[in-house]
Amino acid sequence: MTALMIQGAGSNVGKSLLVAGLCRAARRRGLSVAPFKPQNMSNNAAVTVDGGEIGRAQALQALACGLEPVVDMNPVLLKPESEVGAQVVVQGRRIATVKARDYAALKPQLMGAVLESFARLHAAHDLVIVEGAGSPAEVNLRQGDIANMGFARAADVPVILAGDIDRGGVIAQMIGTQAVLDPADAAMIKGFLINKFRGDVRLFDDGYRLIAERTGWAGFGVLPFFADAGRLPAEDALDLRRSSGTGGFKVVCLQLSRIANFDDLDPLAQEPGVQLTMLGAGQPIPGDTDLVIIPGSKSTRGDLAWLRAQGWDIDLQAHVRRGGHVLGICGGYQMLGRVVRDPEGIEGPAGETPGLGLLDLETVMTPDKRLTRTQAVHPASGLTVEGYEIHIGRTDGPARARPFALVEGQPEGAVSADGRIMGSYLHGLFRADAFRAAFLQGLGVAASTLRYDASVEATLDQLADHMEAHLDVAGMFSLAR
Incomplete structure (x- = not known):
């Protein structure tokens, strides 16, 4: 030993x-x-x-x-x-x-x-x-x-x-x-x-x-x-490359001040048909963006205020009007709703913050933390996927009638009526090659031969x-x- x-x-x-x-x-x-x-x-x-x-x-x-x-x-x-x-x-x-x-x-x-x-x-x-x-x-x-x-x-x-x-x-x-x-x-x-x-x-x-x-x-x-270090999952947001890939489908991830659990981005960064850009403070969302990802955050209300300070709330509205897609993951999902309430001051000062209003949902922060590996079914593709949840807060509202996924038959996440706004608490879904291919194909991106887990090994x-x-x-x- x-x-x-x-x-x-x-x-x-x-x-x-x-x-x-x-x-x-x-x-x-x-x-x-x-x-x-x-x-x-x-x-x-x-x-x-x-x-x-x-x-x-x-x-x-x-x-x-x-x-x-x-x-x-x-x-x-x-x-x-x-x-x-x-x-x-x-x-x-x-x-x-x-x-x-x-x-x-x-x-x-x-x-x-x-x-x-x-x-x-x-x-x-x-x-x-x-x-x-x-x-x-x-x-x-x-x-x-x-x-x-x-x-x-x-x-x-x-x-x-x-x-x-x-x-x-x-x-x-x-x-x-x-x-x-x-x-x-x-x-x-x-x-x-x-x-x-x-x-x-x-x-x-x-x-x-x-x-x-x-x-x-x-x-x-x-x-x-070691030039291939970028093919391994990054731990620190500072290790994320500002731009990855040269594909025609342009994905922008908002690099929040308290970005958390951003491993969702690693497989997308390796997709040959995708160009992934980490958008830093003060940079506007480009007009030719196809998909905006709002990632997880360790401080949802704090990062909502920070997001607005960059003018990204206005950019997101314009992006949606142009027909663009938005995916919110975990804290990003909470931000997509009408309001985030924290009556007990769990993440900071007690109070509430208006959300982005892109989904008809409300989130209430609660002391209990959900920490679990999760198996779900993605209704749009019919695929079974595995991910994990690591969050506080409960999100509910009419938009959940159109779930992003089903967990043990129960709705998880939400999708707008036109399918362009999506939110989910599930991290790690894009590691699954079949799901990632189906998700991107649904957005018009040709399937690739990337086998992500095999690539990491x-x-x-x-x-x-x-x-x-x-x-x-x-x-x-x-x-x-």
């Missing part, structure tokens, strides 16, 4: 992808391997087989291991609800919403749950590959830390530090990390690697040697940029091949204890 931890010299250095590739490499060696991230911050969550939620990256890493995701793989998940506060999810369940300054006081209480989850995975598998969060160099956050060195020392897990050369300054990142760490923390780092190199790797030989000499760490290699294999070719993967695994 062994474990190894990947920490980063900064945020977004590619830790999640590195762990996914190592998981697939270990699995191909015949090992029983599992991913683990003590603490994650993301509004893009996955529903687990045991009925909780974890970060989307850990669900991808579980796939790389050939496992179903379980809550122990990410025992603490922070879901930002505002600039200063976040929902705290522990072992799959929401326990509180706290301000950032108050979370520091809460962290020491969470270490028990973190170590408990890690122990279960450690006992059940040959190898656990751990992903840190942010960077251990943020020593101002070291007290009570459960995400990086605090966990590594408590669980006695050796660390490999990853640096991102694509950002520049990687030599200072690596040497500077060692310099600011407490000596006992620094002693946990047993080696390093450099990620996202572009060009001739030999040009970094002197820099690589300097890092090894100054730190005394073992070097495990320089990994060239193939890309994970390519990632593992890429890492095996450029890194000392066997040496990294030999560090695990």
Whole structure:
């Protein structure tokens, strides 16, 4: 029973992808391997087989291991609800919403749950590959830390530090990390690697040697940029490409300020007949858009106000008048109705906010959270599809007489009388090749040969091949204890 931890010299250095590739490499060696991230911050969550939620990256890493995701793989998940506060999810369940300054006081209480989850995975598998969060160099956050060195020392897990050369300054990142760490923390780092190199790797030989000499760490290699990373599900909205594909059918997704569970977009981004654009703040919805997607949100009323501040409510009305289609998913579905009420102040200040008025519906926020994998029938195509629900609030109204889907024979979501406005609480539907093809064909897009899940599996294999070719993967695994 062994474990190894990947920490980063900064945020977004590619830790999640590195762990996914190592998981697939270990699995191909015949090992029983599992991913683990003590603490994650993301509004893009996955529903687990045991009925909780974890970060989307850990669900991808579980796939790389050939496992179903379980809550122990990410025992603490922070879901930002505002600039200063976040929902705290522990072992799959929401326990509180706290301000950032108050979370520091809460962290020491969470270490028990973190170590408990890690122990279960450690006992059940040959190898656990751990992903840190942010960077251990943020020593101002070291007290009570459960995400990086605090966990590594408590669980006695050796660390490999990853640096991102694509950002520049990687030599200072690596040497500077060692310099600011407490000596006992620094002693946990047993080696390093450099990620996202572009060009001739030999040009970094002197820099690589300097890092090894100054730190005394073992070097495990320089990994060239993995060009197919975009074919894997993105966890962070910042990782979403502004535009994907060159197809003739133009899809625009409104990149809300609290966008959540946007994995619905990953399969569409790979469709050859589709051009998907993530529309940022201040950009108008183009007049030639065929379909506008309003995605999930961690703050429906807050993002309704934000949407209006961009002028998108006016653009949507014009889009509909031109005969365009609109799909609202989860929070986006709630926004399509006449009003969103939050009498108990669950998502923010109590009150109500007018919706976009594109469907005759009302939503009331309620304390209970629906968190489930769901099988449904799509009446328009007759296909059975699988998705997941992860939301608070109940939505009802006359528009539900024309449901988007049927769940155990009961209406789910709503579709306008002319079929152009659609809303649903179901995430993940577009992963199903048959449903995605039928949905797009209904909008005039020719069927493609894309097999999305097979594409993700193939890309994970390519990632593992890429890492095996450029890194000392066997040496990294030999560090695990």
